[in-house]
Amino acid sequence: MSTATIPQSVPDQPKAGNAFLTLNNVTKIYPTASGPNVVIKDINLTVREGEFICVIGHSGCGKSTLLNTISGFATPDQGEVLLRGKKVTQPGPDRMVVFQNYALLPWLTAFENVYIAVDSVHPRKLEAEKRAIARDNLAMVGLADAMDKKPPQLSGGMKQRVAIARALAIQPEVLILDEPFGALDAITKEELQEELLKIWQEHRCTVLMITHDIDEALFLADRLVMMTNGPAAGIGEILDISFPRPRDRAQIMEDPYYYDLRNHALDFLYNRFAHDEDAA
Template identity: 65%
Template sequence: MATTSDPRRGFLEFEAVGQVFPTPRGPFEALRDINLSVNEGEFLCVIGHSGCGKSTLLNMVSGFLRPSHGRVTLHGEVIERPGPDRMVVFQNYSLLPWKTVWENVELAVKAARPELPRASRAQVVEHHLAMVHLLDSRDKRPPQLSGGMRQRVAIARALAVNPAVLVLDEPFGALDAITKEELQEELLAVWRVNRPTVLMITHDIDEALFLADRIVMMTNGPAATIGEILPVPFERPRRYESIQEDPRYAQLRNHAMDFLFRRHAHDVD
């Protein structure tokens, strides 16, 4: 049920959110009392050990899961189902292997924006493939592409729909270090164009410090909650070299490491 929009609310809100899953051994409380306000255009990274409920939070924003308690709202309205205003980029690319790069992006645009005439739709696809430097590969199919190129297609497909919220589920987790760094810089460059709100899961502290405006650090499950929110003070646009030379970088990194590996150490992560 939709709620009335309240100008005092944040753009994306988690209000007293909890999640309990039924199991053969009884109820399992994955999340407890999550309260978070995300600003429009903000880049937020969620970090924590396996089992801390990061993916559960993203599934709620995506509309794949309804919380057991509390609510998640966007523009003041309760998120009840998936929609084109929230696009997801997964670690495993999720491309249709029998379709070309162009067709993968065009299919999403056609589904989300059916009112666009064919010529306008083609312009949108071309623009977003150019943004991720894949226009020359438009006729290739995913099996012909490297992992980094496939993830570029997935990002272009998500952004071409012009979503209000971009949900990133460890999108660079399967890539080598050099490709990961290149794509992180490309992601920021593309994000600056339309500035969607981004909610991203990562296990990589350096990645979070490079990309995020704030880092949400989760406690361990069960009954995981937000342990601390770490503001990232570096000005944009950012370059890895410049922020790593900033003395605040080491301080923030050590603080996050202390949270994850001393205060909330995880024996099996």
């Protein structure tokens, strides 16, 4: 059995001069019929520019609520989210979200779904330039030959490619992914993970991604943020994932250290913070 040290940190505090995206004591409370529901409590996290962060935890631990406060869809009841030192108070094109259910307009083609985002954010750009941006981003995700198809004509993987192209087409500073590959089959999922890493390596926008898949997180992320259970969920641990980039999946999975990390994350989720159904 390996005895390698697992690099980890407790929920971190902002570091002067190193704060691109900062969450300071973020707490979100929703009213319910039985009283206030504290979903997340006292979240502290500092993200470096260009970093790839994965967030993992059981259902109901507030992962989506956490990312909603970063995207601006939800306002913290306590604490604040800062992007480049400016407080986040509403959604904006500097933070784009890709959802698990694609969120495409079914009556528009793939090209039109991307174009409408570009046109909305950059209405003053020349028409030819906006159309070129839409085409280039669809080509980047491998859909050059499918841009005239509508969502009902596309597979799940192709729909998610359109959603990623749409998000990247407006060049956000932060790309927020809410379990984007959760509904896909294993082969398509791995293909899109590889494509996402190649795109990220090229553009190096900052990525925050929710996942339920430990192997996915270990392959993609620089750090893995592990959430405690709700209510009043927080950050339990943050694992540093130090495999060199660009990453080779087969090579990583041959490294014994991969399994040290994997077992540590499994122990966190299914022993230290198990749900009742996990224990059963």
